[in-house]
Amino acid sequence: MTKSSIGIKNVRIIDPYNNIDNVLDILIENGKITNIAEDIFSQSGNSNLVVIDGTDKILSPGFIDLHTHLRDPGEEHKETIETGMRAAAKGGFTTICSMPNTNPPVDNSTTVKYILDESNKFELIQVLPIGCVTKGRKGMQISEMWDLKNAGCVGFSDDGDPIYNSEIMQTALQYSEHLGLPVINHCEDTQLSKHSAVNEGKISNRLGLSGWPNQAEDIMIARDIELAKKYGGHLHIAHASTSRSVELINDAKNLGVNITAEVTPHHLTMTDSWLLGHQKDTDVFASLGSEAYDSNLKVNPPLRTKTDIYSLLTGLKEGIIDAIATDHAPHALQDKITTLDDAAYGINGLETAFTLLASLYHQNMLDIVDIINRLTLGAANVISNSIERPKGIKKGELADIVLLDLNSDFTIIGKDFISKSKLTPLEGMTLKGKVILTLAKGSIVYEENNN
Amino acid sequence: MKNIKSIESLSEHNYKLSNSVKNLLDIDQLETNDLDTIFTLTEIIDSFLTNNDKKTSLLKGKTIVTLFYESSTRTRVSFEEAGKLLGADVINMSGNGTSIDKGESLLNTCLTLQSAHTDLIIVRHPHSGAPYFMSKHLSKTKIINAGDGWHAHPTQALIDLYTAKQSYDDLKGLKLVIVGDILHSRVARSDILGFQKLGVNVSLCAPKSLLPTTLLDKSTSDASDPYNTVSVEYDLEKALDNADIVMPLRIQQERLGEVSGFPSLREYSSRFQINDKTLKFAKPNAIVMHPGPMNEGVEISSEIAHSDRSQIENQVRYGVAIRMSLLYLMLIGGDFND
Incomplete structure (x- = not known):
């Protein structure tokens, strides 16, 4: 792919890696950042150079997604490595960590190599594979974690399922200590959650659905913390969704446990009351709306309540939660167009992540600097032992950047998604905030008007 | 007419x-x-x-x-x-x-x-x-x-409302007691909405494990939530006090699953069965309804199910x-x- 030459004028650069938050001009030549300063373009010499007006826009280092389901190999009808990478680029992500619940699962070096080879074919963005904690994701015997690390894995997870057996979790954490890579647990006591589609509470009762209580998550986080406290290792909590999880993680950090955590954009912005089918987020119990039971709202863990959202936001602001990760979980139409009980868990996350997060900024619930921090530096820190620390927006480096517009309207239309998964509970909603341009390794990988 | x-x-x-x-x-x-x-x-x-x-x-x-x-x-x-x-x-x-x-x-x-x-x-x-x-x-x-x-059974609720109206001219202010497996009951959910709409005070009686947890948590309330005004009583005799309409529900064992908090029908019926002895705590003219199917001898005694208090055949x-x-x-x- 050809390296790009581009100028951006008068743009607010927010770069947590270099601690920059300034309105500046930036010049990129042949993919490399050659100048960052005020008024670079006032006496224009190079008339061939495309200069974008960055006024009121934000330039950030490329986002890192710690939690992407690419479905490839095995379920290529849902997503392929290529479509997932392109969708990620559209969402501003230049690095994504692929989840290992594929078919075959990523429990062997060959499958890791397949993912790396396939992703390198396209010269788009960087894909960092996560390997299985247990062989076949069956929860019985830990995988060959040393081999998986050597093959290129940056962490381990049986995501989709928890690591249920406490002894297996203990061993995995001990290996994690050797390898310096995180064990990423999907914390769910499945006996308590009963594989339910919704949070347990007023909404599940009103809808007559079995509920997935917060305790099913909290109990396993508490177990994992106790194990990590004794046996070491790096524990990473995937998609934290409850108030109590924030308290538990905070306490563990204060005790010196090596623990990190992520939260998804949908758990920060949507609640279980959306399932009542009214105007989004209105708690009207008296009668259900025509859009009640929307299976596109079925995610695991389930959408919680406003109380949980406030705690998660506090956790993000205070650094208790390190990263925002999408848990992009694409599905085919037939997996979702059915009853809530039958529908697959998962939401299309990559292409709506920034827009959802921008809505928190517009509601004064989260600062834009915090949003960008948790999508870049915060996420990078979780996998810091396996990747070189990103250089950020710095003279002499290849451009790995995303240009953001916080204030323009973006109407979410599922069929316009690059992802193969075209369904979203946000269908037809107009929100402020979108990605305009993404450069990875010095090349344009997404440009708003060219798609 | x-x-x-x-x-x-x-x-x-x-x-x-x-x-x-x-x-x-x-x-x-x-x-x-x-x-x-x-x-x-x-x-x-x-x-x-x-x-x-x-x-x-x-x-x-x-x-x-x-x-x-x-x-x-x-x-x-x-x-x-x-x-x-x-x-x-x-x-x-x-x-x-x-x-x-x-x-x-x-x-x-x-x-x-x-x-x-x-x-x-x-x-x-x-x-x-x-x-x-x-x-x-x-x-x-x-x-x-x-x-x-577990969600809704609107035509059964219409039947139950209509049946109650055949016994009482005005349902407003009456007390309905639903006893049993509320958690898994679509009839209970539709009846709660329907009877409250007509001004009936709804009271629920069951072990906690057969009640929606939301009913046990009054910490948050929303004016439009029909469950805010539902009362809960675990003691059958107290629950039936002053009741006008008594509705036992079947234990839905097919929905309870293998490991549940439900020990036995025998113990359940000894505490929650509607029978000659327990029905005495309701008003003397209180009617008994059941959406069916009944398990006689469990949630309701055969004597009551087929007594003149029973509206079950009318339903x-x-x-x-x-x-x-x-x-x-x-x-x-x-x-x-x-």
Whole structure:
């Protein structure tokens, strides 16, 4: 792919890696950042150079997604490595960590190599594979974690399922200590959650659905913390969704446990009351709306309540939660167009992540600097032992950047998604905030008007 | 009652539901005047049925499919009978012997029925919300929810309201006590909405493990939440104090699963059974209703089930008239434009 030459004028650069938050001009030549300063373009010499007006826009280092389901190999009808990478680029992500619940699962070096080879074919963005904690994701015997690390894995997870057996979790954490890579647990006591589609509470009762209580998550986080406290290792909590999880993680950090955590954009912005089918987020119990039971709202863990959202936001602001990760979980139409009980868990996350997060900024619930921090530096820190620390927006480096517009309207239309998964509970909603341009390794990988 | 000579002549009168009632998904869709219309029609139809003046051709040319993904006696038979007495063609469908057996999705089954000119589908499904899902995808065919998961059973609630109104002139201020497996009960959920709408005070009695947890948590409240005004009492004798209507529910063991907090029917019945001894704590003239099917000797004693306090056979009887009223109103009544 050809390296790009581009100028951006008068743009607010927010770069947590270099601690920059300034309105500046930036010049990129042949993919490399050659100048960052005020008024670079006032006496224009190079008339061939495309200069974008960055006024009121934000330039950030490329986002890192710690939690992407690419479905490839095995379920290529849902997503392929290529479509997932392109969708990620559209969402501003230049690095994504692929989840290992594929078919075959990523429990062997060959499958890791397949993912790396396939992703390198396209010269788009960087894909960092996560390997299985247990062989076949069956929860019985830990995988060959040393081999998986050597093959290129940056962490381990049986995501989709928890690591249920406490002894297996203990061993995995001990290996994690050797390898310096995180064990990423999907914390769910499945006996308590009963594989339910919704949070347990007023909404599940009103809808007559079995509920997935917060305790099913909290109990396993508490177990994992106790194990990590004794046996070491790096524990990473995937998609934290409850108030109590924030308290538990905070306490563990204060005790010196090596623990990190992520939260998804949908758990920060949507609640279980959306399932009542009214105007989004209105708690009207008296009668259900025509859009009640929307299976596109079925995610695991389930959408919680406003109380949980406030705690998660506090956790993000205070650094208790390190990263925002999408848990992009694409599905085919037939997996979702059915009853809530039958529908697959998962939401299309990559292409709506920034827009959802921008809505928190517009509601004064989260600062834009915090949003960008948790999508870049915060996420990078979780996998810091396996990747070189990103250089950020710095003279002499290849451009790995995303240009953001916080204030323009973006109407979410599922069929316009690059992802193969075209369904979203946000269908037809107009929100402020979108990605305009993404450069990875010095090349344009997404440009708003060219798609 | 208006001077109506036969069921057939209902068509000369302008009975109709609110325009919003295209499908009947739950009782929350019905306004008080819709309930009045349904009950007025039910009374007329029931009187003709009682006089054996049953068969009409009001719904001639209409096709009704009963699509049952769960077993049923009362609901299915009474819907089928209601459709046939009104002259509609009624087709019964279930998993056995249809493409549901071959793995056809609910969506495709519904679209097939719509393409085959079905006017109305009466659906029972083990998944809560299944009728809502169907209504989003069907433009021509109407839907009546005959029970979805734990969520709703609106026609049973209509029957229960109507039956109660036959015993009491005004339901306002009365006390209804529902005893038993509330957690898994779609009848309880629809009855709670329906009886509260008519001003009845609803009280629930069951072990905590058979109650929705939300009822036990009063920490947050929302004015529009119908469960805010429901009271809970774990002691059956206290619960029945001053009760006008007593409704025991069956323990839905098929939904309880293998590991549940339910020890035994024997112990349950010793604490929560409605029988001669426990019913003494209710008002002397209190009526007993049960949506069926009953497990006599568990939630209700045989003596009470078949006593003169029991309205259980009447509930079944009114079930036919209620469903005839609804089928008529949904397939014909709404067509009036005046």
